[in-house]
Structure formats: C-alpha cells, structure tokens
Amino acid sequence: MKRCALEIGLFGLLLLTVAAWLLGHNFAGSWVVGCVLALTFVKGQWLIDQFMGLRRAPQWLRWIVSGWLLLVVGMTALFNM
C-alpha cells in the first residue's frame, strides 16, 4: 500500500461526511436526498476497497459486499425520493 494512503482515505471519508451533513441540514428536496445517498455510496465503497482491503480480495466477495451497499442505498433512495 502506498505511503499515507490510509491517512488520505480517512481524511477523504471525514470530508465527505461533513459535506453530506452540511448538505442535508442546509438544503431540501429530492436532489439533496440523491446527493447525500450518492455520497454515502462513495464513502461505503471507499471503506470497502481501502480499509476492508477488498480491492485485493476475491472478486465474488467484493461484489457481495458492494452489492449489499448498493441494495441498501438503492432501497433508501427508492422509498425516500
């Protein structure tokens, strides 16, 4: 793993968290729901690939965990937009 990759990962995840939080508390509408959920998916996939290390794991496992994330975020979007 490249030097500082985990630190950059943490910083990126924290930045996206604060961005989503500010977006959700300062704006309203379906587009906000869409943006916040898109950020949630990006954060989740980032965690799966970098912290969980599934980028270098067998593909079937990465697909299952990423599929789980997509399904949960998709259901939230479907019922709340």
Add this chain to the structure above:
Amino acid sequence: MHSPESVLDDTKSLEQPRQLPGDLAMWCFILAELLAFLLLLGSMAFARGHWSELFSAGIATLHPEAGLINTVFLLTGSYFAANAVHQAQAGNRKALVWGFILASACGLLYVGVKVTEYSMLFADGYNLRSSTFYFFYFFTTFFHMAHVLIGMLILLVVAWRCHNGHYANQEKARMASESAASYWHMVDLVWLVLFPLLYVLP
C-alpha cells in the same frame, strides 16, 4: 509521472494473488450479519418513506451533532484498525496491539455518545413504545451498538493474544488481525448507511 516507489507498489499489487482478508468463517459470520442489517435497514427505509411526517417529527427530536461525532469516532476507529493490520503484515506486532486498542477506544467513545443520547431522549419521555419511529430508532441503533461492543471485544481479544505471543507465527497473527479488523469495518459500513437515514436526510 510515477515515482519508483509507486511503480513498485503497482507491480507488487499486480503480482499478488487475490487473497481473502482474514478467515473464511469470519466472513461467513460477517455476511450473515450484513443480511440481518439489510432487512433492518430496508424496513427502516420503507417506514421512513411510508410514515414520512412521523419520521420527520421524530428525527427533529434527535441530536444530529451526536450522529456526526459518532461517525468521526467510527471512521477514525476503522483507520486505526486498518493501519494496525498494515503494520502486522510488516511484522510489527506492537503497532498491531496499539492500533487495536486505539480502535477499541474509538468504539468506547461511540458507545459513550450513544448512551448519552439515549439518556437525553429517555429524560424527554421517549422510549421504544412512543411511536413507530422511536421503535425503529431505538431497536436499530441498539442492535448496531451491540455489534460495536462485539467488535471491540474481538479487537481487544486479538490484541491481548498477540501481546502474549499466542500466535505461533506471523501468518496466524495476520489471519487473526485481518478477521478482527474486517468485522470492525463491517460495523462501520452499517453505520455509514444508518447515519444519513437518521441524522442527515431532509
């Protein structure tokens, strides 16, 4: 332009066979947990859309800053756990022990904030039976917090065993540390979805 080091890293990653991070049994356990959370979060997402006014009123009584702080704690904990595994792969067991202790400390801070939030809601007269929203809120977050506690226990047991030289070789230490960290990351992943549902979405 790539530095020689980054080119070397890329070459290594191409040469390395794809490897399961941790034990297969732990991954079966993690996938079963994810299935349970899928049903719970899916039901909550449906209820949130179906009883939107009830949920909006309920969400207004929560403390969004607590949700944000807890996300910071869990992400930081995940960083410590991932860094500890990275150090363990390089044979640095002391860093593994301290990384897992720090990750557990982040979990403890999360539990502290959550318990404080529960006590404030109880003091305001809300409980599991107050409404459909509070049922989902208390049930889901308590279920998740129980997993945070289990994750902390797993991390501390692995750290303790590693400290006492229980693992005969580096491969066994790597396996145990990756299994423990994978469970911890699963708990964090679930929170990343729960967080917008309760504290962010308008």
